[in-house]
Amino acid sequence: MAKKDRTTDAAREKDREKWMARFQVRLVTQPGVDRAVVLQAVKDVTAHCADTGEHPRTAFGDPDTYAVQAAARLVPADRAGRARRHNGVVDALDSALKGARDIAGL
Numbered sequence: 001m002a003k004k005d006r007t008t009d010a011a012r013e014k015d016r017e018k019w020m021a022r023f024q025v026r027l028v029t030q031p032g033v034d035r036a037v038v039l040q041a042v043k044d045v046t047a048h049c050a051d052t053g054e055h056p057r058t059a060f061g062d063p064d065t066y067a068v069q070a071a072a073r074l075v076p077a078d079r080a081g082r083a084r085r086h087n088g089v090v091d092a093l094d095s096a097l098k099g100a101r102d103i104a105g106l
Contacts, residue, residue, distance in 0.1 A: 012055065019056045020045070023063035023070075030071035041070040 023045065027038055045056055052059065060066040 015057075016049075016055055019063050023056070023060075023067050026064045026067035027071060030068060030075065032075040033071050037071065037074045040074055041067075044070070 020042070024038060024042065027033055027041055045060065048054070048059055049056055056063070
């Protein structure tokens with residue numbers, strides 16, 4: 001294999017790794033996503049790309065957008081709803097504590 005081909009292959013692999021890392025980071029921030037969901041989503045993407053030879057960006061588009069779509073597909077609606085409500089409560093408490101610290105001058 002020529003040096004240029006190896007460089008191109010290395011650059012393509014690095015880009016694939018960056019896409020997968022971004023996808024995983026965005027995926028774990030979605031409501032209700034747990035380890036099992038992340039593992040299944042990564043397995044789905046990896047298997048598709050191995051079967052087709054496609055780059056994940058070609059197959060699935062933007063990693064942030066696809067992470068939201070994958071979470072919507074893989075997380076049961078009731079669990080996602082509970083997680084959103086929980087996150088809303090935590091955000092409200094955090095905001096109230098910040099306000100109290102600001103008032104107290106802490």
